[in-house]
Amino acid sequence: MTTHDTRPGSSGGADTPGPLYGGPDEDYTPEQLAAMPREDLDRLGARYDGVEILHVDPGPEPGSRMEKRAIRQVGLVFTLAGLFAFAFVVVYIGSGWFFPDWQWEVTDRGWSALFTPLLGLTMGLSLFLVGVGLVLYTKKLLPHETAVQDKHDGSHFDRVTTGATLVGGLHNSGLARRKLITRSLGFMGGGLGLMLLMPLGGLINNPNTGNPLGRTAWAEGVRLVRNDGSPIRPGDQEPGSLETVFPAVPGGNRQSDAATMLIRLRPAQLAEARPREGQDDFGYGDYVAYSKICTHAGCPVSLYEQETSRILCPCHQSQFDVTQGAKPVFGPATRSLPQLPITVDDEGYFVARADYPEAVGPTYWNRERI
Missing domain, CATH: 2.102.10.10 (Rieske [2Fe-2S] iron-sulphur domain)
Structure with a gap:
């Protein structure tokens, strides 16, 4: 059995003739790697990467009361973030539709005086709630793993197993079965997208046409x-x-x-x-x-x-x-x-x-x- 150097800085055998492999104990062809289940590739990649698992917290039990409560909390926060993002859009372009007395005048009171503060408030709350939601989701719903790893340069083996690890992370996140969170994420993403695109509206309907200066x-x-x-x-x-x-x-x-x-x-x-x-x-x-x-x-x-x-x-x-x-x-x-x-x-x-x-x-x- 041929052994290839996989210490940090080595190529893992990717620069030698013959099949592509990446581990010191066994050789794996691309076909063998493609035939392996994702879970096996994830574990295999961890083993060949020198990963030592110190502690694993799988997170809340699927379907448990704790998981459902955490899903509701995260979904509520993401939904509020989307609502504030859409509120930004309403203030930015819809004030004249919802508030008939809207006038572009510098006044001490009224909607004209509140226009800029409302934009800052709605955008700030939306972005703040996005951060809160991500922190809650990470702490309450994702598995937590403590590990030590020696890194080295990648070969085909490393690329395949790393891809499996990333896909495994998405699977472990539980987004596929937590529909409330995926819907709230979609709602929030739509609001954030519109909010970030609104300042570009001047390129379409430029208020500075006609030589305002x-x-x-x-x-x-x-x-x-x-x-x-x-x-x-x-x-x-x-x-x-x-x-x-x-x-x-x-x-x-x-x-x-x-x-x-x-x-x-x-x-x-x-x-x-x-x-x-x-x-x-x-x-x-x-x-x-x-x-x-x-x-x-x-x-x-x-x-x-x-x-x-x-x-x-x-x-x-x-x-x-x-x-x-x-x-x-x-x-x-x-x-x-x-x-x-x-x-x-x-x-x-x-x-x-x-x-x-x-x-x-x-x-x-x-x-x-x-």
Whole structure:
């Protein structure tokens, strides 16, 4: 009888001519291995792998009260994990269906304020319960075996017997006969799959279509109003004054990109005015309107010095000349403040003629110096 070296690092005889074998005591051809029952292959592989079984706990008796109670516990936990996963899906895409008052607004209360916390809560509970269920299943239903094993490189013999060991592990898990657990696992898997796929929904129905970074609440016919919501007529301001205005839309005075400076120029400033190309008609009489958001780092540029016609950003001291289309004349800003085209409506109140023609704020993606 031929003996092959199966110590750690050896090939188990797989690198020598002739039949493939893997044990030091006997030779086994692939045909002999294929004919062996799975249980025999499992035991044979353990013996040739140098496994020493120290202790075996077979787990609860099949059909016993202890097993049934453990199955119910594990099934309940997996079902709850699936329910929370589906709850995540409902919150993510179904809020408008189940809650008619759903609105995408930043509020201190209501479903809009709870949207992100609910997503985190449902996903966190689902994943936590998955872990709890797996721990319960392992501790209460799986056989427990304590063994010591010397490992070595595998041959065909090792691959076949290892496969039998893995299949034996699945058989010993009892999933095939524990239908409640398999059903709850299927339910949980479906919920988890949908939960993990939901964030990819933006690739199908992208909410950021239509250049959202270059669009604000200003639009044709939207009135310019003060922070208290009162509209503004020409003549309400003194020459040389500035007033911060917002679009007359719900929450307009809370939108970070909507704040606008309405400036009434003095006659001398109006005479010196040099609008940007293509924006000659953006003003109305001696009024002009510019974004309040600095194009350098997004700070509010509300310090206005009428003697020099300059708007100052207090953060990094960028200065913009209102007689030159709010062109930067000092500081780190390199892009002019966007100008809002304005006119008056039939009642004589200021309204926007359109949105800003360019993105407001620190548009880092726009490298053009204007």
